[in-house]
Amino acid sequence: MSIRLTTDQIERYSRQIMVPDLGGKAQIRLRQSRVLVIGAGGLGSPAAFYLAAAGIGTLGIVDPDKVELSNLQRQILHATADIGRQKVESAKAKLNNLNPDTEVKTYPVRFDADNAAAMAADYNFIVDGSDNFDTKFLVNDVAIQLGIAFSHAGIVRLQGQTMTVLPGKSACYRCLFDGPPPPEEILNCQQSGILGAVAGTLGTIQATEAVKYLAGFEEGLLTDRLLTYDAKSGAAKAADSISSVPA
Amino acid sequence: MSVRVRVPTPLRKFTNGADEVAAQGGNVKALVDDLEKTYPGIKDRICDETGKVRRFVNVYVNGDDIRFLQNLETALKEGDNISIVPAIAGGH
Numbered sequence: 001m002s003i004r005l006t007t008d009q010i011e012r013y014s015r016q017i018m019v020p021d022l023g024g025k026a027q028i029r030l031r032q033s034r035v036l037v038i039g040a041g042g043l044g045s046p047a048a049f050y051l052a053a054a055g056i057g058t059l060g061i062v063d064p065d066k067v068e069l070s071n072l073q074r075q076i077l078h079a080t081a082d083i084g085r086q087k088v089e090s091a092k093a094k095l096n097n098l099n100p101d102t103e104v105k106t107y108p109v110r111f112d113a114d115n116a117a118a119m120a121a122d123y124n125f126i127v128d129g130s131d132n133f134d135t136k137f138l139v140n141d142v143a144i145q146l147g148i149a150f151s152h153a154g155i156v157r158l159q160g161q162t163m164t165v166l167p168g169k170s171a172c173y174r175c176l177f178d179g180p181p182p183p184e185e186i187l188n189c190q191q192s193g194i195l196g197a198v199a200g201t202l203g204t205i206q207a208t209e210a211v212k213y214l215a216g217f218e219e220g221l222l223t224d225r226l227l228t229y230d231a232k233s234g235a236a237k238a239a240d241s242i243s244s245v246p247a
Numbered sequence: 248m249s250v251r252v253r254v255p256t257p258l259r260k261f262t263n264g265a266d267e268v269a270a271q272g273g274n275v276k277a278l279v280d281d282l283e284k285t286y287p288g289i290k291d292r293i294c295d296e297t298g299k300v301r302r303f304v305n306v307y308v309n310g311d312d313i314r315f316l317q318n319l320e321t322a323l324k325e326g327d328n329i330s331i332v333p334a335i336a337g338g339h
Contacts, residue, residue: 044338128338133336154334154336154337155338156336158256159255180303180336199338233267
């Protein structure tokens, strides 16, 4: 079935349709795309916002938590009035308000080994905005098993790292790290802190990678390399190569 | 010879908060030993009890993963840029 953009949609997306690397065909591809965002937190909030704004057809949002006051410094999908509300419901309300074109599916559960494959199978791309190693390795394993491209990211304090994985074509998260650190060495945002804008930077890169992949970019994705961002050292960025071992 | 080492957030408690330090060494193993002399305790966070780089840490020389070079025996030259990159889990 062919999909045509309405006059309003052409106006809404005009500023990205006019980008030479995108155009109307890419916009239709985005409209037909389905992205699963794991976590409606520091990474997932900016990622989901930009993906809805860009006109992704369906967004799935997975998060078991409720909005807390301490989330609001970085989790920009949620507002003061949302405290106590399920994050996925708060997220859906904001995303629907931003762009009624995007269907938002909500999963108020933890992404775990029992539900991961069934949930992920409905999607073309996964944005991993989770906050723990168990979920990050699970996302990797399920995405590889199902052949779904995904964006990985991790953040803490003033630093973040991100990579994109194309199963069968590029290095995966387990190619990068064999396993998680011992619990006593893990720094997370709850215990170690995070600057909200740093979460936003990484989450926005993840959204950009999703759009590039879904729009059909064949080159230039953050594959086979880890992009690290360190805001403390003056926004230095480096793309370190991972390997050429396909997942 | 001196090389520059980018220090990740989890290891900055050993470098008095510095995000980049200078160190010496003809190869990565010697470099790690030199870091340990100046910043006691840091080696245990990079290498395991057998002396290998820990599985959740990657070391890059001028952007290349030492696992695909000569690992800890990877030779260094004046002015090389070394990155120590551990896995980071945060996201919320």
